[in-house]
Amino acid sequence: MTIREEQVLERIERARGRRARLRDDTIVLAHGSGGKATRTLVDAVFREAFANPVLDRMDxxxxxxxxxxxxxxxxxxxxxxxxxxxxxxxxxxxxxxxxxxxxxxxxxxxxxxxxxxxxxxxxxxxxxxxxxxxxxxxxxxxxxxxxxxxxxxxxxxxxxxxxxxxxxxxxxxxPSGALRPGDAVLVTGPIGEHGVTIMLARGELDLEADLASDTAPLGCLLAELRDACPGAVRRMRDATRGGVATVLNEIAADAGLAIAVDEGAVPVRPAVRGACELLGIDPMYVACEGRAVVVVAPEAEAAALAALRAHPLGAGAAVIAHVKDDPSGLVLLKTAFGGTRIVDLLAGDPLPRIC
Amino acid sequence: MTIREEQVLERIERARGRRARLRDDTIVLAHGSGGKATRTLVDAVFREAFANPVLDRMDxxxxxxxxxxxxxxxxxxxxxxxxxxxxxxxxxxxxxxxxxxxxxxxxxxxxxxxxxxxxxxxxxxxxxxxxxxxxxxxxxxxxxxxxxxxxxxxxxxxxxxxxxxxxxxxxxxxPSGALRPGDAVLVTGPIGEHGVTIMLARGELDLEADLASDTAPLGCLLAELRDACPGAVRRMRDATRGGVATVLNEIAADAGLAIAVDEGAVPVRPAVRGACELLGIDPMYVACEGRAVVVVAPEAEAAALAALRAHPLGAGAAVIAHVKDDPSGLVLLKTAFGGTRIVDLLAGDPLPRIC
The missing domain is CATH 3.30.1330.10 (PurM-like, N-terminal domain)
Structure with a gap:
C-alpha cells in the first residue's frame, strides 16, 4: 500500500466512525435504496426512537x-x-x-x-x-x-x-456471528438478476434479455449448507436491496474486519453484465431476491461450496472473497486488471422500487 | 314476533348461509371498510388462496x-x-x-x-x-x-x-370462546369517538366538536377484567373498522346465537351523536381504536363492569346487550322508542381510511 492509499483508508475509517447525521428535510427515493441514505434515516429516526437491545442488533x-x-x-x-x-x-x-x-x-x-x-x-x-x-x-x-x-x-x-x-x-x-481472518465468503448463485429484470420489465431501456428474477425461498438450501459444515457457518445474509456489495460492507463493519473480493470470481450472467454496463451500474450493487452471502470457516470452504452446488438453488454458487484483518470494516475488490479498489456503500439509489 | 317478521328473519338467515360471492371486477373503497364488502373480498380471494386451520379461525x-x-x-x-x-x-x-x-x-x-x-x-x-x-x-x-x-x-x-x-x-x-344465552355483552367505553374525530379532522364538515380519538392500548384493562372474573370471559374484540355493530355481528355469527342490544344502554358522547346525526350514520358502525366489546358469563356481569369502570380506560364501560338463543347469528337492537330492528353488517363504507 502506498502512503497515499493509507491516507485515503484512514480518512474513510474516520468518516465511518462518525455518527450518521440526517441532513435531509424531506424523504427522497434514496432513503429506500438500502444504501447509505437508508442507513442514515434508520439510525437517525427509527433507531433513535425505538432503541432496544433486540432492534440494536440490526439483523x-x-x-x-x-x-x-x-x-x-x-x-x-x-x-x-x-x-x-x-x-x-x-x-x-x-x-x-x-x-x-x-x-x-x-x-x-x-x-x-x-x-x-x-x-x-x-x-x-x-x-x-x-x-x-x-x-x-x-x-x-x-x-x-x-x-x-x-x-x-x-x-x-x-x-x-x-x-x-x-x-x-x-x-x-x-450462525456463530464471529468472523475470523481466513474465512471464506460465498454467494449462492449469479448476482443481480432480480434488479436487472425489474429494470428491463419497466421498459425504460430499449433492451431485451433472456432474464428472470431469481426470487426463491432459501430455507432448504441454507439448511443443507449448515448440515454440510456444522458449526462452521459464521454469517448468512440475503443480498436484496443494495446487492452483494452492501451486504459485504455490513458484514465487514459488524466484524471490524476486511473482506477482499476477487472480482473475477463473482458470478454474473452475461445478460446481467451487459445490461449493467448500459445502465452504468455495478452488478455488485444490484438486488438479488434468491441469493445469499455466506461466510464459513476456512476449513469448511470446500464442503460449503459442494453443498450449495448440490442444490438446484445453489448450482451457480462460488467463493468470491476471503476475510482479512485490515483495513477494518472495509470491502476491497481485486479487479480483473490487477488493481484494487474500495467497494463502499452507495449514497444514492440506482434502482428505486426494486422490491 | 309477527309472521312477517319471521319471514324476514328466515330470508336473512338463508342469505347469510350462502357462500359470499365477489361480484366486483375492481377494488372499491368499500373493500377496505371492514363490513360486508371486506368480508366478501377476504373470503373469496385471501381465504380461498391461503386456506389453513389457523387462518380459518379468522380471529x-x-x-x-x-x-x-x-x-x-x-x-x-x-x-x-x-x-x-x-x-x-x-x-x-x-x-x-x-x-x-x-x-x-x-x-x-x-x-x-x-x-x-x-x-x-x-x-x-x-x-x-x-x-x-x-x-x-x-x-x-x-x-x-x-x-x-x-x-x-x-x-x-x-x-x-x-x-x-x-x-x-x-x-x-x-377467552373460552363458548358463548351461552344469558351472557352479558359490555363495551369498555363510549363508542365512535375515533371515527368521528377523523371525519371532523378532514375538515369536510363545517363542524367543530370537542372530540379526540380514543386510541389507547387495552392490554392492562383487559388483564384487570380477566383477573376480576376468572374463567368467565367468553369473548373479547376491539371495535375498530365497522364499529361495535360489526363486531357484534361477527360474534353472533361465530356463536350461532343472537345478541339483543339495548340502544339506550350504549354509551355515546353527545358530540359523537350530534356529528353522526349530521353525517347520517349510526354511531354503532363508527370505528373505535381504544374500546373493546367483551362477553362474560351472566354471574360475572357485575364484577366485569366494576373491574372495567375501576380502570381509567374503562371508566365509561356499560352493559349494552345480552346473548339470546335466537334468531341465530343476528344482532337485534331494542330502540329507545320500544321497537326492535336488525343491526346488519354494512355493505358500504361510511368512512374510508379511518385507520
Missing amino acids: DSARFAVNGVDLAFTTDSYVVSPLFFPGGDIGDLAVNGTVNDLAVAGATPLHLSAGFILEEGFPVESLRHITESMRAAAEAAGVDIVTGDTKVVQRGKADGCYISTSGVGVVTDP | DSARFAVNGVDLAFTTDSYVVSPLFFPGGDIGDLAVNGTVNDLAVAGATPLHLSAGFILEEGFPVESLRHITESMRAAAEAAGVDIVTGDTKVVQRGKADGCYISTSGVGVVTDP
Whole structure:
C-alpha cells in the first residue's frame, strides 16, 4: 500500500466512525435504496426512537426468547414496480423475502402475515394472481399465511398494490456471528438478476434479455449448507436491496474486519453484465431476491461450496472473497486488471422500487 | 314476533348461509371498510388462496404453538387520513391497534415490527413525530419495536406515510370462546369517538366538536377484567373498522346465537351523536381504536363492569346487550322508542381510511 492509499483508508475509517447525521428535510427515493441514505434515516429516526437491545442488533430478523423458545421475527414492505415481471410478481417476492430473512438467521420459517394496501380500481383478477403466487411460494417454503389485513386507498394514493409481510420462525441453528481472518465468503448463485429484470420489465431501456428474477425461498438450501459444515457457518445474509456489495460492507463493519473480493470470481450472467454496463451500474450493487452471502470457516470452504452446488438453488454458487484483518470494516475488490479498489456503500439509489 | 317478521328473519338467515360471492371486477373503497364488502373480498380471494386451520379461525390474532409455547401473531396496515388528528396520529394508532389485537386474544403483547411506506417529499419532521408517538405508545403498552423496514415510493404513489405493524404475544389467558344465552355483552367505553374525530379532522364538515380519538392500548384493562372474573370471559374484540355493530355481528355469527342490544344502554358522547346525526350514520358502525366489546358469563356481569369502570380506560364501560338463543347469528337492537330492528353488517363504507 502506498502512503497515499493509507491516507485515503484512514480518512474513510474516520468518516465511518462518525455518527450518521440526517441532513435531509424531506424523504427522497434514496432513503429506500438500502444504501447509505437508508442507513442514515434508520439510525437517525427509527433507531433513535425505538432503541432496544433486540432492534440494536440490526439483523435481518429480530431474535428473542419467549418462555425459553428462541424465535426470529421479521417484516418487509413490498412496493415493487411493475407488480408482475419475468420470474415472479410482488406476491412470491413478499413471501420469499420474509422467508429468507428468517432463514439467514438460522431459523425455520413457520408462520407469515400479509397486509395489503390496495388502490381503488385495482383489478380483482390481478389480486387473485398475486395471492395465488403467494400461496405457491408459501407452500414451497413450507410456511402458512395465518393472519392478514386489507386496506383500500383512493385512486392516486398507491400504485395498485403494496404488500407487507411479517414472519415468525424458530431459531434452530444460528450462525456463530464471529468472523475470523481466513474465512471464506460465498454467494449462492449469479448476482443481480432480480434488479436487472425489474429494470428491463419497466421498459425504460430499449433492451431485451433472456432474464428472470431469481426470487426463491432459501430455507432448504441454507439448511443443507449448515448440515454440510456444522458449526462452521459464521454469517448468512440475503443480498436484496443494495446487492452483494452492501451486504459485504455490513458484514465487514459488524466484524471490524476486511473482506477482499476477487472480482473475477463473482458470478454474473452475461445478460446481467451487459445490461449493467448500459445502465452504468455495478452488478455488485444490484438486488438479488434468491441469493445469499455466506461466510464459513476456512476449513469448511470446500464442503460449503459442494453443498450449495448440490442444490438446484445453489448450482451457480462460488467463493468470491476471503476475510482479512485490515483495513477494518472495509470491502476491497481485486479487479480483473490487477488493481484494487474500495467497494463502499452507495449514497444514492440506482434502482428505486426494486422490491 | 309477527309472521312477517319471521319471514324476514328466515330470508336473512338463508342469505347469510350462502357462500359470499365477489361480484366486483375492481377494488372499491368499500373493500377496505371492514363490513360486508371486506368480508366478501377476504373470503373469496385471501381465504380461498391461503386456506389453513389457523387462518380459518379468522380471529383478530392468529394463534399457534411453537415448541409448546402458545403464541398470538397479528398484523395491520394503517392508511389513516389525516396522519395527525386530535388525540393521536398514525403512529400510536398503529402500535395500539396491533397491541389490542393481541390483548383481545388473551395474549400479553411482547414484540412489534413496523414497516414504513413513505412518499417522496414527506417531511422528516413529520416522520419524527410519528416515530415519537410510536415510541410512547410502545412504552405505554410495555412492548418493544424490534424489527422494521422502510420503503420509499415516488410522489403521487402514496399519501405521505403508510405503516404496517405486526405483533407477537404469548397467550396466557384466552377467552373460552363458548358463548351461552344469558351472557352479558359490555363495551369498555363510549363508542365512535375515533371515527368521528377523523371525519371532523378532514375538515369536510363545517363542524367543530370537542372530540379526540380514543386510541389507547387495552392490554392492562383487559388483564384487570380477566383477573376480576376468572374463567368467565367468553369473548373479547376491539371495535375498530365497522364499529361495535360489526363486531357484534361477527360474534353472533361465530356463536350461532343472537345478541339483543339495548340502544339506550350504549354509551355515546353527545358530540359523537350530534356529528353522526349530521353525517347520517349510526354511531354503532363508527370505528373505535381504544374500546373493546367483551362477553362474560351472566354471574360475572357485575364484577366485569366494576373491574372495567375501576380502570381509567374503562371508566365509561356499560352493559349494552345480552346473548339470546335466537334468531341465530343476528344482532337485534331494542330502540329507545320500544321497537326492535336488525343491526346488519354494512355493505358500504361510511368512512374510508379511518385507520
